[in-house]
Amino acid sequence: MQVRTLAGMMELLPSDQLIFNHIKNIIEKTFVEYGFYPLDTPAMESTDVLYAKGGGETSKQVYEIKSSKNDKALRFDLTVPLAKYCALYFQDLNFPFRRYHIGKVFRGERNQKGRYREFYQADIDIIGHNTLSLYNDAEVIRVMAEIFELLNLDYTFHINNRKLLNGFLDYIKVEEKTEVLRIIDKLSKIGQQEVSRLLIDLGMTEKQVEQLFLFLESESFDIDHEEYREGKKELDDLMENLSVLGVKKSRIKIDRSITRGLDYYTGIVLETFLNDHYEVGSICSGGRYDNLAENFTSQSLPGVGLSIGLTRLFYILKSENLLAAFQDHLYDFVIIPMKGCERHALSVLSALRQAGKKGFAYMENGKMGKKFTFCDKEKVPYVIIIGEEEMQSQKYSLRDMSTGEQEAMTLDKIIERV
């Protein structure tokens, strides 16, 4: 039979998986250090929960599960499950609720490079009850800045506040605000000309479109409108908080064209671009929303959240040859015993492990050359060879695999060196 992995599934070779996990661990560790709870909701939810909001474009991509009794489907993001979670366990949760979730989601996207049908998202959200202070918007951005610094990325946060655009559209008397925001969201993908066409199709006048582009391009274009002023004040506040929290100014760009496609954002919105790879799109997005779970509960749950497309980020780093910085190896040492010395090798192995060194004993039959090839491929830095003589003298041959030099030494010395 033809062995294969389904299209759109990222499946990595071990060396890449190691790096993937290294990155995932940095993300997870930082989430925990900044005080976010881990959460883990099922990959499968009932379709009425998943489609509670309507679904729209996404519902076309949902993998539904065959089942005669129940309607079940794979989750397509980590936000709907969070909304359900907050509604379901409302009485037991302590607000503001700070949670992270690193998990797989599924979407039947058209198969193309960098677009996976199963992919990891790494989400943080802070959910309040009735109110949630603006400080939290700075907090989630601070966390992501920490991660991108740890990952040594050259990135910029593009930040906006929807209230600016909503206020401006109101000011120039445009009605279809939600639809306009959705079209502006496509600016970086389809360009200004195409966006103009769509806006005019929607019923905006040429004058309005012209004003809109002037507004989008200039940070100093101010208007006298209440919602606009509120949005401006929130942005100023955010900048000040970010600065106190230690996010570098050079990492932030106010970008009035950022809107995020989805309806539910109501304040700060953010996308994150790699400076030399703007064209690959945002690697981390999100924003402020007024009501997380309105389809599931009457409780008012405002929140703010950001999401890293982990699988996508990894794909970009790999295809842009940026993985070298994360190169990792699994073993500090490998022990190769001669025939008859296997059990002695195990006692040496135990001692090395007790000392916190990582490695194992290569016990398979075969020529020495084959065993060294194994170690070379694995980038093992030190090989310990144990033969009759070594067993007698309690001094073992330590081979430095980078130089090829070999030296006999005691176990204590080996532990020091490895």
Place this chain on the structure above:
Amino acid sequence: MQVRTLAGMMELLPSDQLIFNHIKNIIEKTFVEYGFYPLDTPAMESTDVLYAKGGGETSKQVYEIKSSKNDKALRFDLTVPLAKYCALYFQDLNFPFRRYHIGKVFRGERNQKGRYREFYQADIDIIGHNTLSLYNDAEVIRVMAEIFELLNLDYTFHINNRKLLNGFLDYIKVEEKTEVLRIIDKLSKIGQQEVSRLLIDLGMTEKQVEQLFLFLESESFDIDHEEYREGKKELDDLMENLSVLGVKKSRIKIDRSITRGLDYYTGIVLETFLNDHYEVGSICSGGRYDNLAENFTSQSLPGVGLSIGLTRLFYILKSENLLAAFQDHLYDFVIIPMKGCERHALSVLSALRQAGKKGFAYMENGKMGKKFTFCDKEKVPYVIIIGEEEMQSQKYSLRDMSTGEQEAMTLDKIIERV
């Protein structure tokens, strides 16, 4: 609408999730320390891959995915995907290949306590090419022993070698060996009487059944048969290796009734029981197999592997009230600023984080009592209160939440204390 989580999905409250992850992290950390690669195969595979082996009982539980074009289904274990992986990437892998995989699997089991339809398995396997030394059987058991010691469990490995039983059945001239092993596997669940009945139904004589039970119950019942002798020698060897690797003798019980239901085991087989909770069944099982991927490749890939039912283990620990030992809290401190001191609080927060302390600033509106209630619920050990006076003097009130005592001190002192 009725908010709900699908039956059979474990979904935890944050405090439990923290413990779950703590356990998961210990498992993962140990896997890495012992030199296993992380692997992460897709939750979805084509049905022809998943059913390559036939499927049997399990195939009735598979959640198939609706799709007009392809046949896809959710994975029901981590072993079939590993077999596919080894076949697919054979040329790129370096054998012996040591991998771990902690991931979710899906089975449409009848809904009952402790049986989940989505659950985590934490697997380690070592896969050889053509041969794989017996040392590896001890190695995987060593790793699991480390984990159970770290988790402070009172456990026993029940170990057997299928060759013993196969040899014995051959010796007493029983034909249907595979079927007999499958029936013996049920001994702990359905008892001796029912097993006898099934064996006689299968065509064994009463004499044979009697001999079989004598054999199962006694470790000293020896026979003169080649396969039996080989199995015995392997078991002796294993015990010796385990002892050198530091696995305590008291943790091991040779148990001739352990067979593991599945066909593909060919040597050492193992189940793990909690000493005071034998009735809840095995928490970690596996063994040696001759050929991992025979349905996917002509390459001979012998292996040995063990699997922890992580979700099940967690369920058992929780229902037996054994979670207290893992109690954990997320925050070292929480800062509560008075009105007008918020930004100053952020600078204190930054300093504490820089010093490696975990916490955040509680910035929401509300009465002091509500804020302290939040901190109590979260088991926050220290609360830092910042008001006008504190800002002036640069000495902040540190409240020890266990005693209720409050003391003004400098930031440096706070960092020392927290």
